[in-house]
Amino acid sequence: MAQQTLSVLVENSPGVLARVASLFSRRGYNIDSLAVGPTEDPQVSRMTIVLNLDGHALDQVSAQLYKLVNVIGIQEMTESMAHQRELLLLKVTGKSADIKPSLAGLAAEIVDERDGVCIIQAVASAKDLAEMVNRLSKFGIKELVQSGSIALELGAKTLAEQTAIETGLATSESHEQTKDYQN
Amino acid sequence: MSNEITGAQALVKSLERAGVDVMFGIPGGAILPAYDPIYDSKIRHILVRHEQGAGHAATGYAQVTGKVGVCIATSGPGATNLVTPLADAHMDSVPMVAITGQVPGPAIGTDAFQEADIRGITMPITKHNYLITDPLDIPKAIAEAFYIAGSGRPGPVLVDIAKDALQKMTTFTYPKRAELRGYRPQLEPDSKSIRDAAALIAESTKPVFYVGGGVIKANAAKELLKLAEVVGAPVVTTLMARGAFPDSHPQHLGMPGMHGTVAAVTALQKADLLITLGARFDDRVTGKLSTFAVNAKIIHADIDPAEIGKNRYADVPIIGDLAPIMRELAPAVEQEFKKRKPDLTTWWRQMNSLRSTYPLGYNEPSDGSVSPQYVIERIGQLTGPDAIYVAGVGQHQMWASQFIKYENPRSWLNSGGLGTMGYAVPAAMGAKVGAPDTPIWAIDGDGCFQMTNQELVTCALNDIPVKVAIINNESLGMVRQWQTLFYKERYSNTDLHSKRIPDFAKLAEAMGCVGLRCESKGDVDRIIKEANSINDAPVVVDFSVHRDAMVWPMVAAGTSNDDIMIAKEMAPDWDSQEL
Numbered sequence: 205m206a207q208q209t210l211s212v213l214v215e216n217s218p219g220v221l222a223r224v225a226s227l228f229s230r231r232g233y234n235i236d237s238l239a240v241g242p243t244e245d246p247q248v249s250r251m252t253i254v255l256n257l258d259g260h261a262l263d264q265v266s267a268q269l270y271k272l273v274n275v276i277g278i279q280e281m282t283e284s285m286a287h288q289r290e291l292l293l294l295k296v297t298g299k300s301a302d303i304k305p306s307l308a309g310l311a312a313e314i315v316d317e318r319d320g321v322c323i324i325q326a327v328a329s330a331k332d333l334a335e336m337v338n339r340l341s342k343f344g345i346k347e348l349v350q351s352g353s354i355a356l357e358l359g360a361k362t363l364a365e366q367t368a369i370e371t372g373l374a375t376s377e378s379h380e381q382t383k384d385y386q387n
Numbered sequence: 388m389s390n391e392i393t394g395a396q397a398l399v400k401s402l403e404r405a406g407v408d409v410m411f412g413i414p415g416g417a418i419l420p421a422y423d424p425i426y427d428s429k430i431r432h433i434l435v436r437h438e439q440g441a442g443h444a445a446t447g448y449a450q451v452t453g454k455v456g457v458c459i460a461t462s463g464p465g466a467t468n469l470v471t472p473l474a475d476a477h478m479d480s481v482p483m484v485a486i487t488g489q490v491p492g493p494a495i496g497t498d499a500f501q502e503a504d505i506r507g508i509t510m511p512i513t514k515h516n517y518l519i520t521d522p523l524d525i526p527k528a529i530a531e532a533f534y535i536a537g538s539g540r541p542g543p544v545l546v547d548i549a550k551d552a553l554q555k556m557t558t559f560t561y562p563k564r565a566e567l568r569g570y571r572p573q574l575e576p577d578s579k580s581i582r583d584a585a586a587l588i589a590e591s592t593k594p595v596f597y598v599g600g601g602v603i604k605a606n607a608a609k610e611l612l613k614l615a616e617v618v619g620a621p622v623v624t625t626l627m628a629r630g631a632f633p634d635s636h637p638q639h640l641g642m643p644g645m646h647g648t649v650a651a652v653t654a655l656q657k658a659d660l661l662i663t664l665g666a667r668f669d670d671r672v673t674g675k676l677s678t679f680a681v682n683a684k685i686i687h688a689d690i691d692p693a694e695i696g697k698n699r700y701a702d703v704p705i706i707g708d709l710a711p712i713m714r715e716l717a718p719a720v721e722q723e724f725k726k727r728k729p730d731l732t733t734w735w736r737q738m739n740s741l742r743s744t745y746p747l748g749y750n751e752p753s754d755g756s757v758s759p760q761y762v763i764e765r766i767g768q769l770t771g772p773d774a775i776y777v778a779g780v781g782q783h784q785m786w787a788s789q790f791i792k793y794e795n796p797r798s799w800l801n802s803g804g805l806g807t808m809g810y811a812v813p814a815a816m817g818a819k820v821g822a823p824d825t826p827i828w829a830i831d832g833d834g835c836f837q838m839t840n841q842e843l844v845t846c847a848l849n850d851i852p853v854k855v856a857i858i859n860n861e862s863l864g865m866v867r868q869w870q871t872l873f874y875k876e877r878y879s880n881t882d883l884h885s886k887r888i889p890d891f892a893k894l895a896e897a898m899g900c901v902g903l904r905c906e907s908k909g910d911v912d913r914i915i916k917e918a919n920s921i922n923d924a925p926v927v928v929d930f931s932v933h934r935d936a937m938v939w940p941m942v943a944a945g946t947s948n949d950d951i952m953i954a955k956e957m958a959p960d961w962d963s964q965e966l
Contacts, residue, residue: 222507227511264697273569273570
């Protein structure tokens, strides 16, 4: 099964997370991780969804998502065109001096040390984080928490601009939507 | 401020501005503030006997008129009683707006009396829904609800409004235009896909039009007729599309699917091209998907991009409104045909052979009882194609689709996707309200009828003279048929004893209707004519029919369309067919 990442712009309205979660559950799409947060536009939130697709084309998932009225835009984030990261916090038994060498070459730091345990914070790709956890397992991992993945397209293009062009909202005059408020 | 009104008044004004002329509902605690301005409104409110009836009535009204149907209910049980009609409308793409009252804003989430999270409950069965707690938001939500319900692929929208939002004072501004950032249905097809489709059609020697309910939703029957005649290919109309193409047309092979005609099912199976119009490759049409139309290329035209490739890969997808799609496709095909026009003679010879060898039919019962197919066929023949027929779900529904001849769109209503038993009586009520001058026959089963017949009281009291034919085989007939075929005739819990109890004619009389009974073949015509002559009251006819009649042909669930049976353990004689 291949992993794929979708970035989804949604209206910042109540229930939108439930709508997306409900859609995935009802259609049988497996989510590996989902991260939601604010964007540069206070009315818009951005979801980054990492999927494990089995038998469902990504096009079909995107089309179903796009049917949700609160979903504004969708884009697939491929490895070559996007920067993608996850945040990991790890509680490890041991002294920082002993642990530090194992963190060499990783985007990780020890952010707290007390009671004989250290908290390590790392920001990296899922693959690198897995490698780090593997390296630290000899110290005894007491607790682990990891965020969903977030991603941003490389270069000057933005998802919001892309969406505005695709949906015709870049030109603010809408043609078909004006007349239809009468039944 | 003098120009302030209550949220409830804003709601009713918004409904008036949205063009609502009728709504079906029942008041209750949380929605009560809205019923006060409804008392003064020009909108006709029809007080139903159960909220499910309100929902299906709104659906019937919408399917007949093409407008958005409206139902209204209170919080909690009032709202949850709308769940079935909402799911039904969602599956069959019916434009509907449901208004529900909710407990007051501060009480939401406290498990208050008659509280149910109806927005959460209906998320997967509505096109969109709203929970409104601020009266200022009411006009915008109503305007958006009607726009979303009626545009693109139609569907139900629920607007849940907290009681205190209905009571509070607010200013009223009805928005002039939609500002929905995430909702912009594509109506105009892309010209390249039209050209690609025309090219495929010009290459095909075994094309078939696979016509779904979308053609009716798009009001595109005329465009279909033109396109079909340009292409000259066989046409099949699904259960949701009956009436989209005239049954009398020589290109029409009937309905495909589980109980489709041998010709229609085989046409799809043997085609080299399916011209799919507003259909969604439902399992009841495709049978076992991996064996469906294996040699066919697919043109798939639909307004909903998510239907493309959902069940079957589309070689040429066309996204947009079917009316402009077909208007553009017809001349594009004519253009292609000037270069090369495929010869469909062999294909038609094969189809005509199947059509004449395996017409729809039925056997007369040997015990002298009345055959249900005969009753339904005669209702259609004696009432004619300008009437509207509304079925419940089960054997009678399939027979009504098979043996009544449809010539016009919106003359056949049924619950196709959800398969909602109990749909017929309330949907017929809504249909009659939408088309008061058209005869409406509900073709119902004795099982279905007992689920929702209370709405006949509503019909009797509100001058809604529908006609109901109960095809009474004293059992849950379709389930019984499956027990006959797949469960060794072990009739577990399908015997309804409804020739003894209830007495349907008396029940009808008790509800203010005319109750008639028909027990012999010789009386069928006379009683149908009598029912057709009564136009000042609802009529219920209890047609006592043979209980062992079965729906044929049949493609058993989960099997291939290639294994279609024309009777029990009887397949078509394929060897005698040139295919």
